[in-house]
Amino acid sequence: MRLNKFLSACGVASRRKCDEIISSGRVTVGGVVVSELGVEINEKKDVVAVDGVRVKLPQEFVYLKLNKPKGYVCSAKDEKGRKTIFDLVQSDVRLVNVGRLDYATEGLIFLTNDGDFANLVTHPRFHFEKEYHVTVEGEMKESELAVLRNGVVENGVRMPKAKVNFLGYDGKNTKLAVVIDEGQNHQVRRMFDCIGRTIVLLKRVRIGGVVLGGLSRGKTRPMTADEIAYFLQHRKNQTNEE
Ligand code: URA
8 A cells, every 4th residue: 555545544634745744754664764755565564653653544443342240251261161251242353351350340441453552551651540439348437548548558568559539338338439540460459458348349430531431231332532542642642752
């Protein structure tokens, strides 16, 4: 495919405008500046960037939101033969899960065939917030919330601080909103283990600027252009800062 056609198919600009962008030396193919016009590229293999930011054909990629029910593992296969989240998804292309939720956790998880997107969303440098609704047995005291906010100490090591908001107590269980911006293994469950509290239900309701919303349990829906752009924008900012 011609480079200008490729760029315009990626949504960079019109084909004529893309010629100007190419001529001004802002485009690289495989890391090498290409400023002459009429160059052909292999759109399946070549890595094309404008101002250092990779551009891709949008239709190549699939981005889904899934409301994972509990009782499903986040991997393609499970050695114990348990159901996996891929049993819930119909797709012609091979998808990967972006990060993980525990078998017993439910809520928002993304699935995609865009490896760069998966890396971006899970990369620790970006600190995308993850918000969980946590239902805990019994009535939690304000002092316990303060411990969670300061970072609980586990085996002598302080875990990251969390934002914790009280959502309600129904006479049996306490419901909290807990926001963390790291993705340590079983982080939320470990926090509550450390303070001797039992989680009844753990549900992720938000990743960065993208909320679970009204998506039913076990269902998927394509992410909107705005939801995808929320994450890609962070990559752009990062590239510009470097
Ligand atoms: N923290 C946990 O402990 N489990 C999850 O599934 C997600 C976050």
